[in-house]
Amino acid sequence: MSRDLDRPPADMPSRRRFLSGAAALGAGALAGSAARAANPENLPPHVPDWSRYLGDGVDARPYGMPSEHEAHVVRRNVEWLTADPVSSVNFTPLHELDGIITPNGLCFERHHGGIAEIDPADHRLMIHGLVDRDLIFTVDEIKRFPRTNRVYFLECAANSGMEWRGAQLNGCQFTHGMIHNVMYTGVMLKDVLAHVGLKPNAKWLLPEGADASAMTRSIPMEKGLDDCMIAWKMNGEALRPEQGYPLRLVVPGWEGNMWIKWLRRIEVGDMPWHHREETSKYTDLLANGKARRFTWEMDCKSVITNPSPQAPLTAKGRNVITGLAWSGRGTIRRVDVSMDGGANWQTARLDGPSLDKSAHRFYIDFDWDGREMLLQSRAIDSTGYVQPTKDQLRAVRGENSIYHNNGIQTWLVRSNGEAENVEVSS
Ligand SMILES: Nc1nc2c(c(=O)[nH]1)N[C@H]1C(S)=C(S)[C@@H](COP(=O)(O)O)O[C@H]1N2
Numbered sequence: 001m002s003r004d005l006d007r008p009p010a011d012m013p014s015r016r017r018f019l020s021g022a023a024a025l026g027a028g029a030l031a032g033s034a035a036r037a038a039n040p041e042n043l044p045p046h047v048p049d050w051s052r053y054l055g056d057g058v059d060a061r062p063y064g065m066p067s068e069h070e071a072h073v074v075r076r077n078v079e080w081l082t083a084d085p086v087s088s089v090n091f092t093p094l095h096e097l098d099g100i101i102t103p104n105g106l107c108f109e110r111h112h113g114g115i116a117e118i119d120p121a122d123h124r125l126m127i128h129g130l131v132d133r134d135l136i137f138t139v140d141e142i143k144r145f146p147r148t149n150r151v152y153f154l155e156c157a158a159n160s161g162m163e164w165r166g167a168q169l170n171g172c173q174f175t176h177g178m179i180h181n182v183m184y185t186g187v188m189l190k191d192v193l194a195h196v197g198l199k200p201n202a203k204w205l206l207p208e209g210a211d212a213s214a215m216t217r218s219i220p221m222e223k224g225l226d227d228c229m230i231a232w233k234m235n236g237e238a239l240r241p242e243q244g245y246p247l248r249l250v251v252p253g254w255e256g257n258m259w260i261k262w263l264r265r266i267e268v269g270d271m272p273w274h275h276r277e278e279t280s281k282y283t284d285l286l287a288n289g290k291a292r293r294f295t296w297e298m299d300c301k302s303v304i305t306n307p308s309p310q311a312p313l314t315a316k317g318r319n320v321i322t323g324l325a326w327s328g329r330g331t332i333r334r335v336d337v338s339m340d341g342g343a344n345w346q347t348a349r350l351d352g353p354s355l356d357k358s359a360h361r362f363y364i365d366f367d368w369d370g371r372e373m374l375l376q377s378r379a380i381d382s383t384g385y386v387q388p389t390k391d392q393l394r395a396v397r398g399e400n401s402i403y404h405n406n407g408i409q410t411w412l413v414r415s416n417g418e419a420e421n422v423e424v425s426s
């Protein structure tokens with residue numbers, strides 16, 4: 001597979017092909033995952049190199065890293081998308097992952113003022129405003145509240161935002177990679193708020209980050225008292241600096257910009273903080289010039305991660321189609337997959353835990369005869385909501401939006417196995 005994914009050309013946004021040549025197709029047999037040809041010296045009946053010598057001892061790798069052969073599995077940014085990497089985004093390599101958990105080092109990053117490098121000994125969380133007593137907590141004091149472990153997806157509201165006017169970026173990493181799904185360890189925000197005591201007119205929360213952007217968002221109290229968490233661990237280990245070390249707010253199912261990282265302050269008030277740019281910025285401009293506001297929940301969505309433009313099919317015969325589905329309103333009830341652009345659908349096999357406001361993994365096991373396919377997935381969540389087509393979405397929202405594009409994605413898979421981001425009308 002070519003490595004020019006690193007650098008989409010300067011003349012984007014136009015669609016492009018990532019693969020320089022046709023992917024080699026095995027003659028019916030499974031080619032395996034090897035993109036490179038095997039070294040015959042390492043194949044049976046020979047004894048491969050790694051069986052002939054002793055390997056590293058247990059003191060060689062105090063913090064383990066992936067195999068060097070996985071070096072291509074990295075977060076990537078799209079340079080032309082933003083003016084500066086300090087206020088930018090990179091993307092989770094969804095096509096290289098499986099199951100439902102995103103490894104910590106591959107969780108996409110979105111910062112408005114770069115990564116704050118915080119010494120937890122010097123970090124405090126202040127809670128003040130319409131509370132019985134203003135309090136300043138150390139990180140250790142926060143950890144003394146009762147703990148809970150929850151798996152949630154975080155999706156940036158701008159995920160797939162570049163696709164509103166048509167197919168654009170060639171890879172699910174770029175079209176859908178502003179999402180990660182992580183197990184958080186933390187405390188319930190409601191327990192900490194009960195400790196400071198809420199005044200009767202306490203209706204809104206304004207969490208603030210300790211990074212250079214001092215990002216804030218207004219969050220309604222009902223959400224804060226429902227399932228929000230203050231977390232310090234992701235997938236069992238400390239939050240990474242990129243993800244808000246030492247403390248971040250977890251706002252399950254709601255748009256990523258509310259999940260304040262490097263959490264240092266929560267103000268309690270009786271109204272949203274309209275004067276704050278961040279609160280009014282996240283709106284969806286409709287065709288009639290009006291804008292949708294307070295669109296906090298992330299609607300039900302799905303994407304096929306394999307095959308996809310960065311992950312072509314390499315063989316005919318036995319193959320696996322897989323992808324992710326999620327909903328900010330609950331669990332995923334069903335995922336349908338179409339191979340002909342939405343004319344016919346079959347139900348995919350959901351595998352792995354089906355958790356509230358978490359990513360779900362789906363599979364279709366099938367025999368590919370080399371036929372060209374228009375692959376789509378369509379998720380249905382526990383409320384019965386059906387993921388819309390892009391045309392259905394545009395009919396309601398127009399094309400001016402950046403945020404909340406949860407339309408059905410189409411990959412054209414050619415008979416040589418290459419896949420391309422396309423749209424079909426529906
Ligand atoms: N303090 C702070 N919190 C922040 C941001 C930020 O720039 N500063 N970015 C927000 C946005 S827009 C998103 S989508 C998520 C991204 O979280 P991640 O970097 O863990 O993927 O963090 C949110 N929290």
Ligand SMILES: [Mo]
Pocket residue numbers: 110155156157158256257
């Ligand atoms: Mo975001």
